[in-house]
Amino acid sequence: MxxxxxxxxxxxxxxxxxxxxxxxxxxxxxxxxxxxxxxxxxxxxxxxxxxxxxxxxxxxxxxxxxxxxxxxxxxxxxxxxxxxxxxxxxxxxxxxxxxxxxxxxxxxxxxxxxxxxxxxxxxxxxxxxxxxxxxxxxxxxxxxxxHRPGAPDLYPEDRRDEIDEVMDRVYRDVNDGVYTCGFSSDQGAYERAFRRLFDTLDWLSDRLEDQRYLVGDTITEADVRLFTTLVRFDAVYHGHFKCNRHKLTELPVLWAYARDLFQTPGFGDTIDFDHIKRHYYEVHTDLNPSGIVPLGPDLSGWVTPHGREALGGRPFGDGTPPGSPPPAEVVPAAHTPLR
Ligand SMILES: N[C@@H](CCC(=O)N[C@@H](CS)C(=O)NCC(=O)O)C(=O)O
The missing domain is CATH 3.40.30.10 (Glutaredoxin)
Structure with a gap:
């Protein structure tokens, strides 16, 4: 098996x-x-x-x-x-x-x-x-x-130690932490994972208050890794995995940071909220026996102004943003708030 x-x-x-x-x-x-x-x-x-x-x-x-x-x-x-x-x-x-x-x-x-x-x-x-x-x-x-001309350096050599250090905590307490909350079958194990998750989100929030990206002033692999959990947070992890001290939309710094990345070419245009919700709510029948997929949350906030440009930063360093996705890879309009 x-x-x-x-x-x-x-x-x-x-x-x-x-x-x-x-x-x-x-x-x-x-x-x-x-x-x-x-x-x-x-x-x-x-x-x-x-x-x-x-x-x-x-x-x-x-x-x-x-x-x-x-x-x-x-x-x-x-x-x-x-x-x-x-x-x-x-x-x-x-x-x-x-x-x-x-x-x-x-x-x-x-x-x-x-x-x-x-x-x-x-x-x-x-x-x-x-x-x-x-x-x-x-x-x-x-x-x-x-790589395309103008591709960013997502893992710059002179920043690797710091990137690895941040990613290590993000992996353990956030990327994996939401699953640890959701799949715990022991109250104590759930509570420990829950506290570690939100303590780390608070730490990330402090770190991102005055700096636009997690490490240095450009997008790195560390931002990619945090983003993929944040973008699923309110749609899935808050309810389905019981990660409910706050919604992402109630954490002002992280919500603005996540919107900033979502609106950056190469991030939000990969996100299919329909696939995300259907996967978790339909596949995890242990957690959601009815298989009902919730209709919410309202996704329109993802495309609202985030104000993070005021922090400076150079998203692609000396490079440029990617163009549009190939036509065959465009996420259906009904599955995304991007237009
Ligand atoms: N297990 C990997 C990540 C890959 C992974 O778990 N992918 C999940 C989907 S999010 C999967 O393919 N699960 C298939 C299954 O459980 O049958 C990790 O520890 O980082």
Whole structure:
């Protein structure tokens, strides 16, 4: 039986599966998979925050042609993700319906999580990596020769220690922290995760009060990682995962910061609120047995002025924002407040 994140509901304290396929795609090909435009396919669900990071980074760096993307539907059963949005229910390049088949092509005995994001080697049809932390860092560093002109440096060498330090706390207490709250089956474990989450949001709020981005004065990988949790906060985590000390919209600094990023090309244009809500409320039947997907919240606030330009900062450093997403990757108008 394939393990899924849902199986951790059996434990009092939720433990995230970090047992990844960690083969890396690198410029020098040291793991046997060299960076090669058009060779790999990034498979995502727009619902998933970990996959969302890779969609954003790919957009910011202009890697859409070099690394084409397959998008699964927002919901899945115990067999995990399926390409049910594509004509005939198959990914047009990989030719598969179940993402699981790409994991089995890598290892016929594979029994770990069938997760997104996953990068698939198209010639063999096999997953190379599903390690979300490393995938985006490698897009920023190893794929540099294929970045668009004007791409930002999301992981600048002289800031890496600080970026890593911030990301470490954000990962533990925020990105993963919301899941720890939501999947705890023990009151004490939930309360500890809840306090750590909101203590860290308060810390981030203080840090961002006078500075536009988390590290330095430009957008970095750290901002991408925080954003993908913040953008899901009121739509899902506040209610579904019981992260309800405050809504994001009640935390003025973080709400303005999140809107600023949402309105930056490459961030908000990757967000599909319909997929996000359907995924969590329909897939986690343990937490939401009725499968009812809430109609709210009102999303119109995401496109209101945020005022963060007054803090200065240079979003793309010496570079430029990305252009519009390729037409095939535009999020349907009914799923986003962006016009
Ligand atoms: N497990 C990874 C992130 C990837 C992940 O958990 N993705 C989820 C979606 S948000 C998934 O694909 N779950 C599939 C499943 O549980 O069947 C991590 O620890 O960072």
């Amino acid at each position: 394939t393990r899924t994140t849902a199986s951790y509901l059996e434990q009092g304290e939720y433990q995230r599966d970090t047992d990844y396929l960690t083969t890396r795609i690198t410029a020098d090909g040291r793991d046997g998979y060299p960076v090669e435009p058009g060779r790999y396919r990034l498979v995502v669900s727009r619902a998933c925050p970990w996959a969302n990071r890779s969609i954003i980074v790919r957009r910011l760096l202009g890697l859409e042609e070099a690394l084409p993307m397959g998008v699964t539907g927002p919901t899945h059963d115990a067999r995990s993700w399926v390409f049910d949005l594509d004509p005939g229910g198959r990914d047009p390049v990989l030719g598969i319906h179940f993402l699981r088949d790409a994991y089995l092509a890598r290892d016929p005995g594979y029994d770990k999580g069938i997760t997104v994001p996953a990068v698939v080697d198209v010639p063999s049809g096999a997953v190379v990596t599903n390690d979300p932390q490393q995938i985006t860092l490698d897009l920023a560093v190893e794929w540099r020769a294929h």
